[in-house]
Amino acid sequence: MHNDAILSVKNLEKQFGPGCSTCHNESTRKLEKNYCPQCGTVYACRNISFNLFPGEILGIVGESGSGKSTLMQCLYFDEAATSGELILNNQEFQEENVLELSSQQKRYIRNYHFGMVYQNPLKGLKMDFSAMGNIAEKLIAAGGRNVAEMESIGKTLLEKVHIPLFRMKEEPKRFSGGMQQRVQIAKALSNNPPILFLDEVTTGLDLSVQASVLDLIKTIQRELGISMIVVSHDLAVIRMLADRTLVMLNGEIIEEGLTDQILEDPQNPYTQQLVYSLL
Structure with missing residues (x-):
């Protein structure tokens, strides 16, 4: 693990499907994009390695x-990675591959160390709980028991994400898409996580x-x-957001x-295409 990194991912793989003699062997594998035409297995993540540093936004x-998105789901334990390592730079899990921990320990990490904001707010929010109830749910999962304290945290967070407090008892299903995303962000921040995952959070918004x-x-x-x-x-x-980009x-x-470097001087033909389509 890179000593300064808060999170290190090494050789993470995720495949959907059993694989076959044609695609099992990496060196002779012939895929169409990331799909084996022989057996239909999809290699959604292949040999992904990177570090995330304290206070950094990685795009x-x-x-x-x-x-x-599959990579994000593996990091947040929504999907089980096929293989690879995820190391958290943290006293409790020193040098342990957290992908191999029990579901109980993973839930603990999700509750205390990670926050997640999904592209679809339906995944991140309970639409028939109030906005405040959604935040309380995350706080209770992380051991919160004091109602007054949870309410005060909830109010602070809703104000931080510009949700008017007179609407805090309303359900997110009555909110606009942008407001739903902001409630999701407040909920993800409620346990004060050192690491936040944001998956396509602005897709579909004006x-x-x-x-x-x-x-x-x-x-x-x-x-x-x-x-x-x-x-x-x-x-x-x-x-707009990222310091470094993959x-x-x-x-x-x-x-x-570095994001600037990739945007100003992209090396890979695919990245060049992406950048030119932005100009």
Whole structure:
């Protein structure tokens, strides 16, 4: 593990399907994009390695189907990785591969160390709980028992993400898409996680709403110093948020570097195409 990294991923693989004699062997594997035409196995993440540093926003960009959302699901334990290592730089899990921990320990990590904001708020929120109830749910999962204290944390967070407090008892199903994303962000922040995952959080939002959500993410990162991994197919989002960027294609990282460097001087033909489509 890189000594300064808060999180290290090594050789993470995720495949959907059993694989066959044609695609089992990496050196002779002939895939169409990331799909084996013989047996239908999809190699969604192939040999993914990277570090995340304290207070850094790491961007992961790639087209739909490139494996970036699957990678996030593996990191947040929504999906079980096929193989690889995930190391947290933390006294409790010193040098342990947390991908191999029990489901109970993974739940603990999700409750205390990670926050997640999904592309679809339905995944991250209970639509028939109140906005406040959603935040309380996460706090209770992380051991919160004091109602007054949870309410005070909830109010502070809702104010931070610009949800008017007179609406805190309302259910997110009555909110606009941008407001739902902001409640999700408040919920993800409620346990004060050192690491926040954001998966395509502005997809489907109007441009003005997108801008306010991105602005909010940037402000939170500055104020709280949280490390973030931001996944997007939109380079404009990555340009605004990310310090460093990984470019994914067909389940693999094909380029990585400082975001400015990747945008100004992309090396890989695919990245060049992405960047020129932004100009």
